[in-house]
Amino acid sequence: MNRKKMLMSLAMVILAISGAVAQNKPNNNASDATIARPKLVVGIIVDQMRWDYLYRFYNVYEPNGGFKRLLNQGFSCDNTLMPYLPTVTAVGHTCVYTGSVPTIAGITGNNWYDNNTHKTVYCTDDASVSTVGSTTKAAGEMSPRNLWVTTITDELRLATNFKSKTIGLSIKDRGAILPAGHAANAAYWYDYQTGNFISSTYYMNQLPEWLTAFNNKKWVDTYYEKNWSPLLPKATYEALCDADVNDYESQPFGKDQKGFPYNLEKFKGKDYSKIASTPYANELLENLAETTIANEQLGKGNATDFLAVSFSSTDYIGHAFGPNSWEVLDVYARLDRTLGKFFDYLDKTIGKNQYTVFLTADHAGAQIPEFLAKHNIPGGRADDPDIKRSLNQYLAEQFHQPNLINAVWEFDVYLNHNLIDSLQLNQAAIEKSIAQYLQKDDRVLTVVNKAKAATASLPVNIREMIVNGYTPKRSGDLQIIMKSGVMDAGKTGMSHGVAYTYDTHIPLLFYGWGIQKGHLNRTTYMTDISATIAALLKIQMPSGCIGQPITEAYRNN
Structure with a gap:
């Protein structure tokens, strides 16, 4: 072979090798053959987190804790609202991960009355599956089969030909199952009877060895031994909160425990449900999240993985004590440190700026009516x-x-x-009679026929919330709109679920790979979250998504 031909052959070999290397090296350009994506996406929902907690409690957050890291290094959407009714846990988790609303997604509440089967249904009920990891039969008879649309986690699995791993974690079953989606590798939730994390045969036939080992450590008993005393100086609670003890607060630890400090040791080995009403449930879940990442090797493969984490104890504590309580301030101060620890772990194991995080809430929450009454603000039960x-x-x-x-x-x-x-009664006459009866109640603002809500005499945003929350198979016929401050609750504590901003204004923060530093004041919606993540990952948005990408959050990689 002459010299010229040898040089040409050598050049062709070099080009071939260069092309192969180019296809396998990490990409940061849209023009490269491999699409640039983070190694891991972590979706964080803080159950019942009001948007104003970011700023009301700002001065108690640590400089390198979770919330200041998200606010000061990430991108915050300061006017994110929920566009449907009811504003409750199952619907919120569904909306975040589907970008959809009940009329399309089918999850119309934590519970609903099925108008076809004439039975009350829990959002993740599935009698066709069995509990895995516990003898508590009902705790694991759960799956996402009541959800009618895909999730962003489903779409990631589809986009990578199921090479991505997607896992959901929460204390609440619905907080793990609905975000994880239909095609999840796993969802794990807490069994209040045994103190273990469990799953169902929808996902697996037995727990992985690493989770069995985690459960065998009886972490809840370890946390109970710590009891619960205030983390911050007494003066901080006095400056930011209501009194420590109030008759209108609930008593989740028994009638003998009405304020700080709380004795939790008494529940050790006896009652594993009480952990949910303490900040330690958040620490337990973060511990599980780290353990899951390590043992499932999330973020270590060739495809982007997704971990959905929902912190539930903020909701339990909020319901019992209310937004202005010492307990709520304490749980957020502690959660800030827990999130900071988690982000440090992600930096160390996945790599700084190699993962993307979003943090939001499934709903916010109202003030306790009796607390409002003390300050001449309207409310009721x-x-x-x-x-x-x-x-x-x-x-x-x-x-x-x-x-x-x-x-x-x-x-x-x-x-x-x-x-x-069957009795050939006049439904219109019954509905009219109901409306007339309810409107005599001073707590009621109006009563709306849900099928005709689009033309109701209400502000357009509330009309749209009713329309978005209505599906004939799983919804009622009439929506009672209460006056501001009136909640569906018992004699103590607080609740959520209505159309007012105290229930619908939620935090939304993005952080890490692909996200720029900044904040946005224009109105965004919970339905925009999955669309934003889909566009960032360059995958199809969920099938029922009605949101729009929040493009201001992106940076060039």
Whole structure:
């Protein structure tokens, strides 16, 4: 072979090798053959986190804790709202991960009355599967089968030909299952009877060895030994909070424990449910998140992985003590440090700027009505079972038939259609009678026919929230709109679920790979979150998504 031909052959070999190397090296340019993506996406939901906690508690957060790191190094959307009713846990987790609303996604509440089967349904109920990891039968009969659309986690699995791993973790079953999606590798949630994390046969036939080993350490007993005393100086709570002890707060640790410090040692080995109402449930979940990442080798493969983490104890504590309590301030101060520890772990194991995080809430929460009353601010209580009982009594007098109401969930009134049809009663007359009766109640603002909500005499955003929350198979017929401050709750504590901003204004922060530093004041919506992550990853958005990417959050990689 002459010299010229030898040089040409050598050049061709070099070009071939260069091309192969170019296809296998990490990409940061859209023009490269391999699409640039982070190694890991971590979705964090803080259950019942009001947006204002970012700033009300700002001065107690650590410089390198979770919240200041997200606020000062990430991108914050300061006016993110929820566009549907009811504003409750299952619907919020669904919306974050699907970009969809109940009318499309099918998750219309934590519970609903199924108008076809005539039964009350829990959002993740699935009698076709069994518990894995516990003898507590009902705790694991759960799956995402009631969800009608795909999640962003499903779409990531589809985009990578199922090479991505997606796992959901939470104390609450619905907080793990709905974000993890239909095609998840796993979802793990807490069994309040045994103190273990469990799953269902929808995902696996037995727990992985590493999770069994984690459960065998009986972490909850270790946390109980710490008891619960205030983390911060007493003066900090006095400056930012209501009194420590109030009659209108609930007592999740027993009637003998009405304020700090709380004795938790008494529950060791006996009652594993109490951990959920302490900050230690967040620490337990973060511990599990680190253990999951290490043992499942998340972020170590050739495809982007996704870990969905939902912190639930903020919701339990919020319900019991309210937004202005010492306990709520304490749990957020501790969660800040827990998140800081988690981000340090991600920096060390995945690599700084090699992962993307978003943090949001599934809903916010109202002030305790009696706390508002002390300050001359309107509010009140109304209980769904009481509403159902009084309506059935009233309608029996008017129409001479009992049980014309099947259910009331989150101020959503379900008529007994079978009974009404069989007796050939006038449904319009019944609905009119219900509206007239309820509007005599000073707590009620108005009553809306959900099928006709688009033309109701209400501000457009509230009309749209009712429309977005309505699907005939799983929704009621009439939506009661209470006055501001009136909540569906018992005699103590607080709740959420309505259309007012104290329930609908949530935090939304992005951080890490692909995200620039900054903040945004224009209105964004919970439905935009999955669209934003989909665009960042260059994958299809979830099938029912109605949101738009928040493009201001992106930076060039």
